[in-house]
Amino acid sequence: xxxxxxxxxxxxxxxxxxxGIAQLFKDYHKFYRKDSTLQECGSYLEERLKNNDSKIFxxxxxxxxxxxxxxxxxxxxxxxxxxxxxxxxxxDRDYRKQGVAKGLLQEAENFSRKSKARGLSLKTEITNxxxxxxxxxxxxxxxxxxxSYYLNHS
Numbered sequence: 001x002x003x004x005x006x007x008x009x010x011x012x013x014x015x016x017x018x019x020g021i022a023q024l025f026k027d028y029h030k031f032y033r034k035d036s037t038l039q040e041c042g043s044y045l046e047e048r049l050k051n052n053d054s055k056i057f058x059x060x061x062x063x064x065x066x067x068x069x070x071x072x073x074x075x076x077x078x079x080x081x082x083x084x085x086x087x088x089x090x091x092d093r094d095y096r097k098q099g100v101a102k103g104l105l106q107e108a109e110n111f112s113r114k115s116k117a118r119g120l121s122l123k124t125e126i127t128n129x130x131x132x133x134x135x136x137x138x139x140x141x142x143x144x145x146x147x148s149y150y151l152n153h154s
Contacts, residue, residue: 008066008100010107013056018045020065021058028090032125055084057107059091059100067091069104071111071120081118084108089122089131101134109138123148 013021022042029036048054048070059067070088075081086108091100112120122140124131136142 008059008061008095008098008103010057010059010103013049013058013068015046015049017056017058017065018042018049020060021045021056021068024065024068024090024092025088027092028088031090054087055111057104057111059095059104061095066095067100067104069108071108074121076118079118082115083118084112084115084120086120086122101131102138105134105138 019042022038022045025041025045026036026038029041045056049056053072055071057069057071058065068088068090069086071084072087074083074085076083086105089101089104089108091104108120122135124135132142
């Protein structure tokens with residue numbers, strides 16, 4: 001657990017946190033122009049936690065979830081080691097610019113090191129300058145060697 005500004009705490013999410021995370025997850029989808037219901041978001045998160053498919057860390061203030069980050073495990077064939085994909089990082093609009101995102105990112109970095117992973121990877125929109133500044137300010141390096149591709153099956 002990590003305290004931020006003596007007002008926030010960051011912990012690993014447990015099943016009971018799902019309803020608090022679900023609304024933020026829905027807002028996160030809206031940010032990325034995706035439509036989802038609160039029920040869909042809650043079910044998805046419950047399944048991830050139940051199946052131990054991901055690690056979710058939450059920032060809370062007085063038991064209210066104000067931010068979260070979600071990591072998915074993967075592996076690097078080149079380094080032959082585990083890596084973590086930081087897939088989601090989102091903070092409630094009312095709590096931005098208060099160190100919450102930085103604290104969540106730090107918790108993800110600490111967890112990755114403790115799990116003896118080779119490192120963390122993430123993607124963000126080209127226009128998300130606030131996120132880019134946060135990542136680069138913490139020593140993350142923008143990949144200028146590889147392109148990212150995606151094949152959509154829907």
